[in-house]
Amino acid sequence: MxxxxxxxxxxxxxxxxxxxxxxxxxxxxxxxxxxxxxxxxxxxxxxxxxxxxxxxxxxxxxxxxxxxxxxxxxxxxxxxxxxxxxxxxxxxxxxxxxxxxxxxxxxxxxxxxxxxxxxxxxxxxxxxxxxxxENERLHQQARHMEKLMLAGEIAAGIAHEVRNPLTVVQGYIQLISAKCKKQCNSEDSFSLLLDELNRANDIISDFLRFSRPDQPQKSQVNPNEVIESSASLIYGEAMRHNVRIFLYPDADMPTVLLDKDQLIQVFLNLFHNAIQAMPQGGTITVYTGYDKHLDLVTIKVLDSGTGMDAQTAQRLFSPFYTTKENGTGLGLSISQSIIHAHGGEIKVDSTPGQGTEFIITLPLHKLTEEQAGGAL
The missing domain is CATH 1.20.1280 (Monooxygenase)
Known part of the structure; x- marks a missing residue:
């Protein structure tokens, strides 16, 4: 000692x-x-x-x-x-x-x-x-949450109103593009406009999802299947960036009461961030495990990217905080909200130059037959 x-x-x-x-x-x-x-x-x-x-x-x-x-x-x-x-x-x-x-x-x-x-x-x-x-910390946190709720309500209202004209503009651009396809030499310009409109729509969707989070539609799902689905969806992007994904699922993994679509959104966000952190290529490794004593499912997502310092890691889940040039800073905040809505926790461990590890823990909730029938 x-x-x-x-x-x-x-x-x-x-x-x-x-x-x-x-x-x-x-x-x-x-x-x-x-x-x-x-x-x-x-x-x-x-x-x-x-x-x-x-x-x-x-x-x-x-x-x-x-x-x-x-x-x-x-x-x-x-x-x-x-x-x-x-x-x-x-x-x-x-x-x-x-x-x-x-x-x-x-x-x-x-x-x-x-x-x-x-x-x-x-x-x-x-x-x-x-x-x-602790009381002072909770008081400050409550005041901060009140400000975020107000900002969320304002953002949701603005985003909803902005999305309507964007949808109209997007529809007309698609129509004009279809008409000019044979006559005009501007297909690339239309594609660029549509891409930017889609990006703007995605940003608005993130704001709406953050300010008005959906309630999880839970059912009994094996977490290994969720991760495999997420990896298959991101596979093309990973290959283009010379990133390989390795999965090490626990063979004894039980089913967990969760919203499959929301969890896929969480892992897609983690995979996408990992790919961006490896501009020269690298590896993403996912481990899953089940602790019978604690009745907890643990999922670890590791990358071989650039990593981050302690100050950045501490603010990583804060709304609107981002290190990306075109990021909104809502992806990880939404992911954390989803994990919390499932009664779980998400933590990050990172070292500059040595990659990043996200650790997700989910409690095991077994449905009764009657509940399972209602959820499914």
Missing amino acids: QPHTLAEKFFSERSFSLSLKLTVFIIALFLYAMLYITFSGGFLSTQEWRLILYFLYIIIFAATFLCGFMPGIVIAVLSSILASSILVPQGLTFEQLSVADLEIYPFVAMYFIIVITVNWFRENIERLKEQLV
Whole structure:
């Protein structure tokens, strides 16, 4: 075990830095050592030492509050040793102790009571602080979601209104293209116009899908079949970009309650992003697995692309965040919403120059016969 790990285990969790905890603990040990050396030298009377024993309360309090329970116990034990040396005459048995000599027990008891009490208060302070931070985070997230909902409603309204004239323009261009096909030398121009209109329509569809997500139409489906279907759909694009797709399905994969079309959309988006991250070609590898103990299906999509730094990976699922020149920044956000709608999670792990890995986990929900008949 590493020294740093041992130190973290010894100094229980506190919001203070490890260096501060080490410094306070070393100072406490130093003060104890100085007091013990002074006592051994016989420079002070017993009455003066009784007063100094009260000073040890402060050292124990500081060590426990700043460093944690175990450092507080260590200082309390050392303080008890010093108190015993001062208050209990050497060589006396228990029967020979006077009432005055028994004063040692309240001192020792108080040392350990201080440790327990201070540690309890400190843990509650830490817990309260964490709760306040979490409440503030949730509050900020709620405000952010309210803004996104408002933006989504506005975007949905605008997108719906813009799509209608685009559809009309697209229809007339197709009609004109058909009429001019034999007379005009402008087939390439019409194709370009139609491609751009289709791209604009796709962007609008993404906005609508983001602002008004469809409810999953779930049925019992084998995730391996979904991935195979997605890979076959992207196969042509992958071949054109010199990208090979390898599938390693779990042979014992059970069926899962999910929306096949929505999951295909998720994997197509992941495959498409992976292809774009490998301009010189590469590989996409997909692993599926089932954990019987956790009752979870795990799907890993790895590529050999350029990867990304931690800051980019952290913002990857944020709406409208994109690193592509012509991207909308909604693909992965929509994919995350789809996975969440299925009760699952999607995470990303990436290193610059070493590729990217997406990890999807889905809970296994088995339908009863009656539910399965209704879903199908």
